[in-house]
Amino acid sequence: MGDFFTLSVLVATAASAIRLATPYLLASLGETIGQRSGVLNLGVDGVMLLSAFFSYWTVLGTGNLWLAVLVGLVVGLAMGVLYGVITVRLSATQGISGIGIFIFGLGLSDLLFRQLVGTPKPVRRLPNVDVPILSDIPHLGEALFQRNLLTYLAFLLVPATALLLSRTTFGLNIRSVGENPQAADSLGVSVERTRFVAILIGNAMAGLAGAALVLQLGIFQPNLTQGLGFIAVALVYFGAWRPVGVMGGALLYGLVNATVLQWKALGIIPVSGSDLANMAPAVLTILALIVLARRVHAPAALTKPFTRH
Amino acid sequence: MLKAVLGALVPLLAAVVAFAFGAIMLLALGASPLEGLNAMLDGAFGSGSRLAATAVKATPLILVGAGITIAFRTSVINIGGESQIIAGALLSTVVALTLPDLPAFILVPLVLLAGAAGGAVLGAIPGALKAYASVNEILSTIMLNLVMVQFMNFLLRGPLIDPFELEAGTRIPQTQRLSDNAALPTLIDGTRLHIGVPVAIIAAVAAYLILWRTPTGFRLRAVGHSPEAARAAGISVKRNVTLAMALSGSLAGIAGSILVFGSEGQRMVTDGSAAGFTGSAGFNGIVAALFGGLHPLWTIPSAMLFGALLTGATQLQRVLQVPAALAVALNGIVVIFVISSTPVRGWLQRSLADSGLFSRSSNRVEAD
Numbered sequence: 222m223g224d225f226f227t228l229s230v231l232v233a234t235a236a237s238a239i240r241l242a243t244p245y246l247l248a249s250l251g252e253t254i255g256q257r258s259g260v261l262n263l264g265v266d267g268v269m270l271l272s273a274f275f276s277y278w279t280v281l282g283t284g285n286l287w288l289a290v291l292v293g294l295v296v297g298l299a300m301g302v303l304y305g306v307i308t309v310r311l312s313a314t315q316g317i318s319g320i321g322i323f324i325f326g327l328g329l330s331d332l333l334f335r336q337l338v339g340t341p342k343p344v345r346r347l348p349n350v351d352v353p354i355l356s357d358i359p360h361l362g363e364a365l366f367q368r369n370l371l372t373y374l375a376f377l378l379v380p381a382t383a384l385l386l387s388r389t390t391f392g393l394n395i396r397s398v399g400e401n402p403q404a405a406d407s408l409g410v411s412v413e414r415t416r417f418v419a420i421l422i423g424n425a426m427a428g429l430a431g432a433a434l435v436l437q438l439g440i441f442q443p444n445l446t447q448g449l450g451f452i453a454v455a456l457v458y459f460g461a462w463r464p465v466g467v468m469g470g471a472l473l474y475g476l477v478n479a480t481v482l483q484w485k486a487l488g489i490i491p492v493s494g495s496d497l498a499n500m501a502p503a504v505l506t507i508l509a510l511i512v513l514a515r516r517v518h519a520p521a522a523l524t525k526p527f528t529r530h
Numbered sequence: 531m532l533k534a535v536l537g538a539l540v541p542l543l544a545a546v547v548a549f550a551f552g553a554i555m556l557l558a559l560g561a562s563p564l565e566g567l568n569a570m571l572d573g574a575f576g577s578g579s580r581l582a583a584t585a586v587k588a589t590p591l592i593l594v595g596a597g598i599t600i601a602f603r604t605s606v607i608n609i610g611g612e613s614q615i616i617a618g619a620l621l622s623t624v625v626a627l628t629l630p631d632l633p634a635f636i637l638v639p640l641v642l643l644a645g646a647a648g649g650a651v652l653g654a655i656p657g658a659l660k661a662y663a664s665v666n667e668i669l670s671t672i673m674l675n676l677v678m679v680q681f682m683n684f685l686l687r688g689p690l691i692d693p694f695e696l697e698a699g700t701r702i703p704q705t706q707r708l709s710d711n712a713a714l715p716t717l718i719d720g721t722r723l724h725i726g727v728p729v730a731i732i733a734a735v736a737a738y739l740i741l742w743r744t745p746t747g748f749r750l751r752a753v754g755h756s757p758e759a760a761r762a763a764g765i766s767v768k769r770n771v772t773l774a775m776a777l778s779g780s781l782a783g784i785a786g787s788i789l790v791f792g793s794e795g796q797r798m799v800t801d802g803s804a805a806g807f808t809g810s811a812g813f814n815g816i817v818a819a820l821f822g823g824l825h826p827l828w829t830i831p832s833a834m835l836f837g838a839l840l841t842g843a844t845q846l847q848r849v850l851q852v853p854a855a856l857a858v859a860l861n862g863i864v865v866i867f868v869i870s871s872t873p874v875r876g877w878l879q880r881s882l883a884d885s886g887l888f889s890r891s892s893n894r895v896e897a898d
Binding site: 263267303307311313314316317318320321322323324325326327328329331332335336443444447448451452454455458493494496497499500502503504506507510511514515 | 555559607609659663664665666668669670672673674675676677680681683684687688803805813816817820852853855856857858859860861862863864865866869870871
């Protein structure tokens, strides 16, 4: 245990926590926007798998990381169109539609990977970019300001999402259709359009999350996410539907994952116990849900399809 | 009447859409859709032993699917089939390891009961959390899936690992060959058809009888239809939500036990993922239940169909080198399509007044 509390190991753990938090944060912020509009999207994991695969395949073919990020985003948008049609146009039950999207993404990414790639080959990873001046701060700079551009983007999207929701007309519309769609409708806000756009933004961010996941790892394999997308959905409850709270949750998850990895590497967690240690994020989520369930206020119209009468 | 026709068309249309998607995928992958269909039909129904394999594949889907109908009819969304299957398998494995010398006519029922008990616990936990602590059951069941995979890996790589795997250093996460007295007896020699298949069918019939022919089922469906009204009628919503999840989980747990003791290796084995042991039956069972209109009896033929899709996909991989994951993608399409269609939405939010199979026309609820 003593090995863990050395400065260099702690800095490395913090850096890895922030890196690992990135896909959680991107996906959770997107899910927050969707849920604030009253739409639960449980398909995040499937969307992430598909976008991760296509991003990976793009780098494999072209070597172009930014094209790969763009592809991830577009795949997310395309899945958003599908999910929007299902849940908003057709008013399908959201929970199970999301599971359908998940199963579809899981199967299709697996199928395409086996058919188009076969054996996992490593690809280039997102390079770390030093922030001028800030990255020179001892230790702190190394942990916070020598990360990749998608990590910076994810954390910049926290205030951006908060501002979008609290200070813009569109954000107000999102919140109003999530709380009381009938009232919003009577005031002339299009519930359908608002929810559809919120879904598109959310899925695009899930697409970015998939790209971030695979481009930080530099490799793809079937079921790469291993439930990460579902934890991202839970983080929205964890963060009480607020971007800053969601960021706190994502960082906590990054930290738990990074610590487990570091403790395994240092031998603090024996090999035989590493599977038990892997239970930590999901167990933590369940405990958090138990503690928070009655204390946080969900958008009143969450999971309720809107139909005009 | 029109609604009844529409309702019957939904699964058909879903199948057509999934089929069209499959054909497009095959074309995109450079294979002929007709040859693909041929290979799938041949793989699923081509011989007696293949038919038996299809029925065996369908068995966990029937069980999980029947359980799903109980939960969904009580308005509890059970996504935790994977964890409940694993729990049932682990508990029944431990029973077989502890009492290997019991005679088969005791040990076989005992491992199935152990499976039911293990699954029931993993169902009751999220049920009780929903009932007594307002924890969203979709999230808690998904999290328990993630927890149980790791727990399974821990046991199969550690305390329960086959001693031979340690000796040989190969360390495949699997148990030793379990007692032959626990093996599910084969029904037809030369095929894999074992008693798990009739057990699953009986369980699905039991689920139907419980839901529509007992006071317990009446209470479950009353809670599913309107918790407020049920409460006003003196029905405990909390207890029934927990009970629905426990029943649902117990059926999945039996599936877990059957996956172990109906397997050729007569052992529990994984590849480190949940699907490596369950074959994703926890999710595919949901697909079968939805496709069967959330009716336990209709879940049986529906599960057979998806069992055929799975064995067919294996053959597709063998003959045309198209990855069997195609079947998973097709399952996703079926869910999306079935859930998007109004009549099925009606089924989900349906009144408690219907009596199921024998008055199916009353099931076509007026869409909201």
